[in-house]
Amino acid sequence: MEASLEKLREEVLHRNPGETEFHQAVTEVLEALEPVVDRHPEYVEHGILRRMCEPERQIIFRVPWVDDSGEVQINRGFRVEFNSALGPYKGGLRFHPSVYLGIIKFLGFEQVYKNALTGMPIGGGKGGSDFNPAGRSDGEVMRFCQSFMTELYRHIGEYTDVPAGDVGVGAREIGYLFGQYKRLTNRFEAGVLTGKGLTWGGSLVRTEATGYGAVMFANSMLGTKGESMDGQKVLISGSGNVAIYAAAKAQSLGATVVTASDSSGYVVDEDGLDLDLLKQIKEVERGRISEYAQRRGGRSRYVEGGSVWDVPGTVAIPSATQNELDDAAARTLIKNGVKAVSEGANMPSTQKATELFLDAGILFGPGKAANAGGVATSALEMQQNASRDSWTFDYTHDRLEAIMADVHDRCMATADEYGAPGNYVVGANIAGFLKVADAMIAQGIV
Numbered sequence: 012m013e014a015s016l017e018k019l020r021e022e023v024l025h026r027n028p029g030e031t032e033f034h035q036a037v038t039e040v041l042e043a044l045e046p047v048v049d050r051h052p053e054y055v056e057h058g059i060l061r062r063m064c065e066p067e068r069q070i071i072f073r074v075p076w077v078d079d080s081g082e083v084q085i086n087r088g089f090r091v092e093f094n095s096a097l098g099p100y101k102g103g104l105r106f107h108p109s110v111y112l113g114i115i116k117f118l119g120f121e122q123v124y125k126n127a128l129t130g131m132p133i134g135g136g137k138g139g140s141d142f143n144p145a146g147r148s149d150g151e152v153m154r155f156c157q158s159f160m161t162e163l164y165r166h167i168g169e170y171t172d173v174p175a176g177d178v179g180v181g182a183r184e185i186g187y188l189f190g191q192y193k194r195l196t197n198r199f200e201a202g203v204l205t206g207k208g209l210t211w212g213g214s215l216v217r218t219e220a221t222g223y224g225a226v227m228f229a230n231s232m233l234g235t236k237g238e239s240m241d242g243q244k245v246l247i248s249g250s251g252n253v254a255i256y257a258a259a260k261a262q263s264l265g266a267t268v269v270t271a272s273d274s275s276g277y278v279v280d281e282d283g284l285d286l287d288l289l290k291q292i293k294e295v296e297r298g299r300i301s302e303y304a305q306r307r308g309g310r311s312r313y314v315e316g317g318s319v320w321d322v323p324g325t326v327a328i329p330s331a332t333q334n335e336l337d338d339a340a341a342r343t344l345i346k347n348g349v350k351a352v353s354e355g356a357n358m359p360s361t362q363k364a365t366e367l368f369l370d371a372g373i374l375f376g377p378g379k380a381a382n383a384g385g386v387a388t389s390a391l392e393m394q395q396n397a398s399r400d401s402w403t404f405d406y407t408h409d410r411l412e413a414i415m416a417d418v419h420d421r422c423m424a425t426a427d428e429y430g431a432p433g434n435y436v437v438g439a440n441i442a443g444f445l446k447v448a449d450a451m452i453a454q455g456i457v
């Protein structure tokens with residue numbers, strides 16, 4: 012790495028001890044920015060890179076609540092408002108026991124570049140809690156969400172910071188969070204959260220958008236080689252919001268999706284996933300993936316533990332969590348003939364896995380580009396809220412499709428321009444960076 016970038020990387024590691032995911036995300040971006048620094052020393056002179064590695068604001072708070080047995084529970088809440096050069100902070104909330112500051116900072120950092128790439132007027136942020144919704148009753152989830160919002164509400168607003176869902180935060184949680192925000196502020200401020208219910212300010216296509224977008228991105232990448240999703244054998248990890256709708260879009264484009272997983276194991280279904288069954292188990296019953304094989308029968312099977320990436324396939328869409336696809340998995344995928352990897356999750360491939368894909372000439376769509384469809388559609392939801400309008404499914408879907416095509420083309424053109432043709436990691440990071448950096452220069456040292 013170039014000396015000024017290496018110095019900055021060391022400074023970030025030193026200032027943020029123990030935050031390994033944040034270190035990883037920063038390292039990837041700094042490596043990709045090497046050709047920019049050579050060409051544009053003014054970004055170093057203005058301290059842009061250093062400022063972009065330091066969140067504008069980090070909020071950490073206590074979230075006390077009472078469980079069903081009357082016991083007081085304490086969780087920790089976070090909101091990292093990373094960068095507002097392009098618009099209000101925007102990004103999801105994650106409720107998962109693994110959450111700590113380093114995870115929220117990596118997600119917030121990624122969000123800045125991703126949101127810039129969408130072309131929409133949104134800055135970047137992320138939040139969440141170490142609360143584990145698994146096994147909690149609706150009443151417990153509601154009381155937790157109400158307590159979480161009782162602190163968060165003073166930091167957010169449609170022109171300030173607009174949270175949404177992420178792992179463990181879906182329509183149910185957004186409903187409880189919105190209800191409490193409305194109660195505390197006495198305002199029906201629809202644009203303060205996205206991912207809302209369709210009858211109270213939500214947007215059609217937002218539920219499907221991240222998974223759909225990741226498949227659209229894969230389709231565009233394959234298009235550069237004269238191929239498409241049609242006829243591909245697709246491996247998907249996870250079985251949550253992103254995984255389910257990535258599978259749905261892939262199937263609608265003529266692919267066969269043969270895997271899904273959760274933290275206990277994975278299923279393989281050579282006949283293609285039955286998505287109605289998967290949705291019933293995961294979205295309605297909130298059950299385990301093992302039940303899928305039990306109920307589906309036929310050629311489906313459940314594998315306890317193990318890795319979904321052991322299954323042969325031509326397109327991989329990792330859609331569960333960070334660092335779920337390591338170098339061993341990447342080698343297996345390459346050996347088995349994978350052609351394209353489109354990251355539905357945030358940073359699901361380790362740095363080594365990413366390098367292996369790039370070195371092998373695999374089409375590789377990094378999360379900040381490939382999964383940008385979710386936040387882009389959140390921005391469309393904000394647009395509808397601002398104009399008190401609601402658009403049709405088809406119109407919103409067309410907007411998403413146009414945005415994803417543009418993200419793809421911009422990554423490709425930028426990679427070409429900076430001497431790394433076909434490298435979407437370089438393209439995504441540089442294209443996102445330039446937009447934010449120019450806005451920051453225009454706005455002065457703030």
Ligand SMILES: NC(=O)C1=CN([C@@H]2O[C@H](COP(=O)(O)OP(=O)(O)OC[C@H]3O[C@@H](n4cnc5c(N)ncnc54)[C@H](O)[C@@H]3O)[C@@H](O)[C@H]2O)C=CC1
Binds near residue numbers: 250254272
């Ligand atoms: N929901 C959204 O709009 C967006 C989500 N993402 C990213 O996509 C990923 C998935 O998020 P969602 O689907 O929204 O969450 P979700 O809560 O709906 O689903 C998460 C899924 O991942 C599985 N999972 C978690 N840890 C796992 C592990 N260690 N091994 C295997 N499976 C595991 C869970 O069982 C669950 O099926 C995350 O990285 C998230 O940050 C990215 C962009 C937008």
Ligand SMILES: O=C(O)CCC(=O)C(=O)O
Binds near residue numbers: 101102103176385386
């Ligand atoms: O829709 C949003 O605001 C956030 C989506 C998100 O959390 C992400 O892109 O990782």
